[in-house]
Structure formats: structure tokens, C-alpha cells
Amino acid sequence: MKRFFLSLGVVIVLLIGVLIFNAMRFTPQEPAPSADITLIQPDDELLAKQLAEALTFKTVSYENGNPDNYASFTAFQEWLAATYPLVFEKAELVRLNTHTLLFRLKGQDAALKPVLFSAHYDVVPVNPGTERTWTYPPFGGVIKNGEVWGRGALDDKNSVITLMAAATHLLEENIATQRDIYIALTHDEEIGSTDGAIAVTQWFKDKMITPAWSLDEGSYVLDGIVPGIDKGIASINLSEKGYLTLTLTAEGEGGHSSMPPQDTAVTILAAALMKLHDAPLPGGLEGISEKMYSDIARHMDFTKRLLFANMWLFKPLLNSAVGSSTSGNAMLRTTTAPTMLSGSVKSNVLPATATATINFRLHPRDSVESVTEWVREAINDDRVTVEAGEFTEPSPVASSSNEGFLQMVQTTRAVYPDAIITPGLTIAATDSRFYSEITDSYRFAPMVLRSEDLGSIHGTNEKISAANLVKAVQFYTALMAQQ
Ligand SMILES: [Zn+2]
Structure with a gap:
């Protein structure tokens, strides 16, 4: 038993050592400025x-x-x-x-x-x-x-x-x-x-x-927008989110409201909306968002660097921390926003149908089809139909290694020597x-x-x-x- 605790202690000390070692090495990665770029002085x-x-x-x-x-x-x-x-x-x-x-x-x-x-x-x-x-x-x-x-x-x-x-x-x-x-x-x-x-x-x-x-x-070069960062963040965005409007229609028995059935079109629709509310689209730090948050975190205090440098251990924690703000959440996943509702036109009449309009902003990890499918499965109720309206697919993610992107990075470095330069996503x-x-x-x-x-x-x-x-x-x- 004593030996077990001894070796557990060794493992913990080693683990802490690894975490700190990673955090120490987790420093800004900006390339050196290029000597070939000369800047003009416009009026x-x-x-x-x-x-x-x-x-x-x-x-x-x-x-x-x-x-x-x-x-x-x-x-x-x-x-x-x-x-x-x-x-x-x-x-x-x-x-x-x-x-x-x-x-x-x-x-x-x-x-x-x-x-x-x-x-x-x-x-x-x-x-x-x-x-x-x-x-x-x-x-x-x-x-x-x-x-x-x-x-x-x-x-x-x-x-x-x-x-x-x-x-x-x-x-x-x-x-x-x-x-x-x-x-x-x-x-x-x-x-x-x-x-x-x-x-x-x-x-x-x-x-x-x-x-x-x-x-x-x-x-833009974002200044004072990310808490804890006093430098400009030049976010050169590689993709933009897509757009999808879905209309949910629930069917019920219409009629007079004096003897309502247990479930009406309104309660069926409300239940569907709550199911959607409880089933946000999956998302997290990956691809562009992981690169962007890591690039920025390299300039943060030691505790934050410790977390971001050890993503293998802290990713679930970071996902919920980043996702807890509305702007962070929008970077991590497809967002779900119910925007319009309609039911009966009269206060004492049960509606035969009730509808809700939901606006989604599609993360590059999703598509119109995958989000529509997700919504159908989350609601899982034959009494609710799901219909797609206006949509655009999220844009393909541009390369962050081609010559043009590297020129943009170098040119930004020349014009804004102190900025943090990172790829990002346009919302x-x-x-x-x-x-x-x-x-x-x-x-x-x-x-x-x-x-x-x-x-x-x-x-x-x-x-x-x-x-x-x-x-x-x-x-x-x-x-x-x-x-
Ligand atoms: Zn514009």
C-alpha cells in the first residue's frame, strides 16, 4: 500500500512537471518580420x-x-x-x-x-x-x-x-x-x-x-475585444459561417378553448422547442477555433497558458469556459436562435397548427443537411414537421499555409509589429x-x-x-x- 501511494505521488509530480513544462514552452509563435517589405508613407x-x-x-x-x-x-x-x-x-x-x-x-x-x-x-x-x-x-x-x-x-x-x-x-x-x-x-x-x-x-x-x-x-485588428489581452488581434479569417432558417410546425386539434385536450399544437411545439434548447449542436475547440484561441492564449497569463498548453487534459474545461460567452459559443458551434412564433389568431380559439422559426448560423463543421437532421432527431416527434427556408452553406476553410496567406501574415506583421496574428472565423x-x-x-x-x-x-x-x-x-x- 505504501508503495502504491509512493508511486501515485511520483505520477502526480511528473504530471505537474509536464503541465508546467508545456506551459513554459507555450509562448508566442509569430514569425520574424520580413526584411523584404517596405512601407510607404501615405498622406x-x-x-x-x-x-x-x-x-x-x-x-x-x-x-x-x-x-x-x-x-x-x-x-x-x-x-x-x-x-x-x-x-x-x-x-x-x-x-x-x-x-x-x-x-x-x-x-x-x-x-x-x-x-x-x-x-x-x-x-x-x-x-x-x-x-x-x-x-x-x-x-x-x-x-x-x-x-x-x-x-x-x-x-x-x-x-x-x-x-x-x-x-x-x-x-x-x-x-x-x-x-x-x-x-x-x-x-x-x-x-x-x-x-x-x-x-x-x-x-x-x-x-x-x-x-x-x-x-x-x-x-479587423481587434483591440480591447478579448479580455486579458492588451495587444491588437489581427484575425485573418479563413471561413465564414452559413445560414439556415427552419420552420417547425406542430399539428393539434383546433376548436374552442373551453375544453382543451391534454396536448395542443402550442404545447407540442413548446416541447419541441425545449428539446432543441437542451440539445445544442455539438462543437468545441477544433480546427480554426482551436488555432485562434491557442494563438491568443500564448499571450495570456501563466494559468491560462497552462490550460491551453495542455489541451489534451483540459479541453472539456476550456470548451465549457469558451462556450459560456455568447461570442465564444458562436465560434465553437452552430448556434440555434428561435426568432418567430405563431399560434391562434384569437385568444379563445385553439390553433390547428403552431409554428416557430429558428435561425441557425452554421459552423464550417456542419452543413444544412446535417443540422436539419440533428433538429429532426432532437425533436423526435411525428406531430412536428421541420421545413427548411433560406440557407447558405458555411464557406470552405481557406488554406493557412499557401503563399498568399503567408504574405498577408508578413505584411500585417510589418504594419502592426505588436499585433497577435491568427487565422479566424467570420460570424x-x-x-x-x-x-x-x-x-x-x-x-x-x-x-x-x-x-x-x-x-x-x-x-x-x-x-x-x-x-x-x-x-x-x-x-x-x-x-x-x-x-
Ligand atoms: Zn460589409
Whole structure:
């Protein structure tokens, strides 16, 4: 017995030793900066002025069509041509569905695959009634204390003007690239991309051109958003979640409510909803989310490093810790969100049917089919039918080892020397879900997003600093010059 305790003690000491040893070695893994990348010094005031002007055009995507019949979109394109004349003069321009612009800056080696940069210049409407709560008018193009205010400052005219400024720089300096560089400026990203990114993707398919990669919005250098990290997190996202709406319909006996049966359509539906509530889709730290959380944890305090460095032992604990926050949960799994309910139209009438609408955001580990099947099995009740509505599959996961991704990492390192650079997953939908049909698609805008900016995207008081525009032009110019 004594010997047993002795050897148990030895095992425990060894185990603790291994845990600590792993934690000690669990340090940041960022590659050394590349000496080949030189950064230009663009004029911050000029960039701020260009963005401020761009924000005055009401290129608003309304769900039910555009009331000015796209006059503001045409005016915006004319402004682009006047502001970036060299790009319009020297690049080939294809117009798709009148308002999406696809530029081609020709490279020297036609045998190489081109690359595709993309941004959208449509914006979401300002919520009715909130216009007055903006500190400066959303379409005023105001610059105050080095910040440019207005709808589209972060989503996504910031990318539009910095891409155009970068292309202008390449042309001014006669910087010859080997590959063709395409720049797509799309006009309907906020309402489904039908005439924009889908048309761009189709154009490449028709011409049988396969880009080496694409780069579009979908993430930033996140500052102050992850607790316990005082550095920016440059999350270059490899995929985006899919979307699925399911309608559950429960059947029951209709009639007067004075003598109700034990189970009505409403109680059957309610039971089904509770079963779904108790059966979240499986998920956990794996693939992109495991890599992302590990990369970030390397910069955390010793206790957290101890846990993440010993995932083989602590993964269940970490899964529940990460999954306990709404944002963490969304990274780990397909989320389940009941959004709409309906039953009887009168208070004293039993409904013959009751329906619930559930919105799922699909993690790349799942598919529309697998989630629908999961829901049917979780409910397991013949009285409830499950019907699929709108959906998009999650995007394929882009490679984190190809040359383009490594160039993006190195260029980010040059522009943001202190940032933590990691692959990540975009929770929302972007144009890239279509580009990913033809190439490895990356989602990253090389600009800092602070926690206080989060609510301004599609919200109130959207703004960006001129310093951010400078960083973005430095990034895009350097990345383009490497092609
Ligand atoms: Zn956007």
C-alpha cells in the first residue's frame, strides 16, 4: 500500500512537471518580420478627405430596392473616376450589372494566377429615428479630431478608398507586379450580392480564370475585444459561417378553448422547442477555433497558458469556459436562435397548427443537411414537421499555409509589429462566401477596430481614424507589390 501511494505521488509530480513544462514552452509563435517589405508613407489628410467625400454619397442598399434608382451609385462611380484617375486610365475596367466595378491591373507573367481584392461600396440604411442620435450626420462627411464620421466608414468604404489609393500608388510609381491584380468594388453586399459578388464570381468562371486567392472584409485588428489581452488581434479569417432558417410546425386539434385536450399544437411545439434548447449542436475547440484561441492564449497569463498548453487534459474545461460567452459559443458551434412564433389568431380559439422559426448560423463543421437532421432527431416527434427556408452553406476553410496567406501574415506583421496574428472565423456573411467557390478566400481589413466601435457597424456613430486609413494603404500597397 505504501508503495502504491509512493508511486501515485511520483505520477502526480511528473504530471505537474509536464503541465508546467508545456506551459513554459507555450509562448508566442509569430514569425520574424520580413526584411523584404517596405512601407510607404501615405498622406493621412488626403486619405481622410477622400473617405469623407466618399461617405457623402447615399449608396444605400434597401431591402425593397433603391428609391433613387441608383443615381447615387452612378454619382459615386463618377467621383471614384475623378478621384483615382490613374486607376480608371491604366487598369482594364469591366462593369458588371452597371454598378459593380472590376479592375484589372495587368501583371508581367500571364502564366501566373491573378489575385483578387474586393470591397463593397453599398451601405446599410441609417435606422429610422436614429439619425439625430449621431454626433455628426451619417452622410455629412465630417472629419473631426483625425476621425472620419459617417455610414460606411468601417463597413466598407474605408476598404474601397484605401484599395484605390494603393492601386494609384502602384501605378504612379510604376511598380510592376508578376501577377494580375483584380480589384472588385461591389454594390449589393448588404442585400445578398446577387448583382455584385455573384456576378464577379461568375465572370471568373466564364473566363476560366482561377485566382490564387481573394481578400475581402470580414475581420479587423481587434483591440480591447478579448479580455486579458492588451495587444491588437489581427484575425485573418479563413471561413465564414452559413445560414439556415427552419420552420417547425406542430399539428393539434383546433376548436374552442373551453375544453382543451391534454396536448395542443402550442404545447407540442413548446416541447419541441425545449428539446432543441437542451440539445445544442455539438462543437468545441477544433480546427480554426482551436488555432485562434491557442494563438491568443500564448499571450495570456501563466494559468491560462497552462490550460491551453495542455489541451489534451483540459479541453472539456476550456470548451465549457469558451462556450459560456455568447461570442465564444458562436465560434465553437452552430448556434440555434428561435426568432418567430405563431399560434391562434384569437385568444379563445385553439390553433390547428403552431409554428416557430429558428435561425441557425452554421459552423464550417456542419452543413444544412446535417443540422436539419440533428433538429429532426432532437425533436423526435411525428406531430412536428421541420421545413427548411433560406440557407447558405458555411464557406470552405481557406488554406493557412499557401503563399498568399503567408504574405498577408508578413505584411500585417510589418504594419502592426505588436499585433497577435491568427487565422479566424467570420460570424457574419460577406461577399467572400461566393469568391470561396473559386479560390481560397480570406477576410481581413487591415484596420484597428476597438471594442467601442463594435456597435457602430450597421449602428450609430460609425467612424474611423485617418491613422487607420494610412495603415490600410500601407498594407494593401505592400501586399500588392509582392504579387
Ligand atoms: Zn460589409
